[in-house]
Amino acid sequence: MEASDIPTPGTPAYELSDVHYSYRDIPALQGLSLCIPAGERIALLGANGSGKSTLLRLLDALYFADRGRVLAFGEVLSELRLREEAVAHAFRRRVGLVFQNPDVQLFNPTVFDELAFGPLQLGWDAGKIRRRVKETLAEFSIEALANRSPHRLSGGEKRRVALASVLITRPQVLLLDEPTADLDPPTQSQVVRFLGGCRGTGRTLVMAIHDLGIVAEIADSCIVLQSGRLVAEGSPAEILGNESLLRSFGLLHRR
Amino acid sequence: MELSAHAERRAARAGFLQGLDPRIKTLGLLLLVLTAVLVKSPVPLVGLFGFAILLASGSHIGIVGLARRVWLPVLLFTGMIAAPALFLVPGDTLATVPLLDWTITRQGARSAAFLIGRAETTASFASLLVLTTPWPHVLKALRSLRVPLVVIVILGMTHRYIFVLLGTAVSMLEAQRSRLMGPLSGREHRRLAAASAVVLLDKALHLSTEVHLAMIARGYRGEVHLLDDFRTRLSDWIVLAGFLAVAAAALGLQ
Numbered sequence: 001m002e003a004s005d006i007p008t009p010g011t012p013a014y015e016l017s018d019v020h021y022s023y024r025d026i027p028a029l030q031g032l033s034l035c036i037p038a039g040e041r042i043a044l045l046g047a048n049g050s051g052k053s054t055l056l057r058l059l060d061a062l063y064f065a066d067r068g069r070v071l072a073f074g075e076v077l078s079e080l081r082l083r084e085e086a087v088a089h090a091f092r093r094r095v096g097l098v099f100q101n102p103d104v105q106l107f108n109p110t111v112f113d114e115l116a117f118g119p120l121q122l123g124w125d126a127g128k129i130r131r132r133v134k135e136t137l138a139e140f141s142i143e144a145l146a147n148r149s150p151h152r153l154s155g156g157e158k159r160r161v162a163l164a165s166v167l168i169t170r171p172q173v174l175l176l177d178e179p180t181a182d183l184d185p186p187t188q189s190q191v192v193r194f195l196g197g198c199r200g201t202g203r204t205l206v207m208a209i210h211d212l213g214i215v216a217e218i219a220d221s222c223i224v225l226q227s228g229r230l231v232a233e234g235s236p237a238e239i240l241g242n243e244s245l246l247r248s249f250g251l252l253h254r255r
Numbered sequence: 256m257e258l259s260a261h262a263e264r265r266a267a268r269a270g271f272l273q274g275l276d277p278r279i280k281t282l283g284l285l286l287l288v289l290t291a292v293l294v295k296s297p298v299p300l301v302g303l304f305g306f307a308i309l310l311a312s313g314s315h316i317g318i319v320g321l322a323r324r325v326w327l328p329v330l331l332f333t334g335m336i337a338a339p340a341l342f343l344v345p346g347d348t349l350a351t352v353p354l355l356d357w358t359i360t361r362q363g364a365r366s367a368a369f370l371i372g373r374a375e376t377t378a379s380f381a382s383l384l385v386l387t388t389p390w391p392h393v394l395k396a397l398r399s400l401r402v403p404l405v406v407i408v409i410l411g412m413t414h415r416y417i418f419v420l421l422g423t424a425v426s427m428l429e430a431q432r433s434r435l436m437g438p439l440s441g442r443e444h445r446r447l448a449a450a451s452a453v454v455l456l457d458k459a460l461h462l463s464t465e466v467h468l469a470m471i472a473r474g475y476r477g478e479v480h481l482l483d484d485f486r487t488r489l490s491d492w493i494v495l496a497g498f499l500a501v502a503a504a505a506l507g508l509q
Contacts, residue, residue, distance in 0.1 A: 062468045085476070092474040099472075103422065104465040107415035109389070116482055121474030126482050151418050166473070 047250030096171035106150035271313035283498035
């Protein structure tokens with residue numbers, strides 16, 4: 001992480017107040033208010049359709065609230081502000097989103113180009129980009145894939161390339177939508193180790209998670225959503241230890 | 256997908272057109288396309304077509320491959336459009352179609368041949384551009400030639416999401432096959448194909464939005480950025496002058 005990117009721990013990375021968002025007539029978020037402190041690793045839990053992915057897209061300024069207010073790093077996150085080149089540039093440098101479906105995220109001819117895409121958009125110089133791409137390829141053990149087409153990779157490889165393509169810019173805030181979905185056990189362990197290793201680095205992590213077995217290892221706190229509303233929050237121990245809560249919000253199998 | 260990967264590999268090879276500054280190459284080839292559209296007699300058109308073959312040979316583009324992937328499809332497509340001219344343009348009788356008793360006129364045949372020749376020549380120059388230039392370089396070259404940003408975004412998006420769309424189409428086809436109990440009748444097959452096309456179109460719309468969001472999430476704002484900077488050398492200017500001379504000669508020959 002760049003020195004200028006290190007946030008002051010404890011200050012809010014995001015503050016949401018009474019946020020509403022709908023897909024046409026279908027409400028996805030309904031009056032959501034929450035605070036995400038900088039440097040924390042937060043697991044978003046909830047059944048399918050609870051609003052986790054929508055929330056991540058709002059935090060990444062891909063969607064904008066229909067009602068309510070979203071503050072990122074103390075500034076209002078609005079479509080109008082993001083149209084300004086300097087604001088968009090500063091925001092994209094600080095925040096990265098790893099999509100649930102790696103296929104939509106991998107759109108370049110080679111893995112090397114895929115990793116270079118983000119830095120190129122941020123205007124880094126060619127030498128720095130080449131160096132950083134090499135480092136990131138090594139970091140994710142994907143050097144052998146550098147000249148391959150991302151569309152021809154296996155599911156696990158695609159996921160690693162998608163993660164690497166976002167992490168190459170060392171974003172201060174990392175948003176992950178189901179980061180361990182469809183992964184084989186070794187690749188899943190690798191991702192979990194990486195996310196677990198983010199503890200204490202100052203990086204803010206917000207992750208939509210279905211696999212409760214990894215939450216304690218990768219998150220400092222949990223937020224539970226249901227029908228676009230915040231229904232519970234607490235430490236992994238508090239949330240995962242409350243079986244009736246997990247069952248009532250569709251996070252455990254029904255007996 | 257195979258074709259695109261093949262084109263990217265060929266674009267990276269050494270060759271006459273591959274060695275040019277993409278801006279000069281784009282400008283020169285567009286100039287030749289424009290010339291092919293403007294010429295009004297067959298001799299310069301044949302000359303331009305011959306020049307396209309010469310450029311393809313110098314750039315290690317196989318003539319057989321070019322014929323199969325470009326000339327034949329263009330012939331079939333433009334042929335369908337040009338065919339009515341054979342019979343509808345009034346003039347001297349050249350031949351008569353047996354049984355139907357339709358008359359092919361000399362002027363009609365000339366119009367049809369000219370239309371096909373023009374389409375083949377322009378398609379050849381356009382194909383040479385995309386077969387000898389990596390797609391991002393084509394986009395950056397077009398942008399540096401002041402092509403509006405919205406056109407660049409549309410071209411870039413189309414190229415990027417077509418792979419996702421193809422993948423989805425293949426998956427849908429496989430999913431259908433896996434659930435079919437036996438061969439379908441022609442009617443059932445057509446009905447299934449029509450229904451699949453609708454679903455694919457809907458998915459395509461969704462996917463194109465997703466791909467665009469993924470690009471925005473990584474800082475994309477429509478501009479094309481590349482690791483390699485373009486450099487124009489004296490040889491590029493000489494080649495452009497050569498292209499200009501060919502275009503001027505073709506127009507002057509009329």
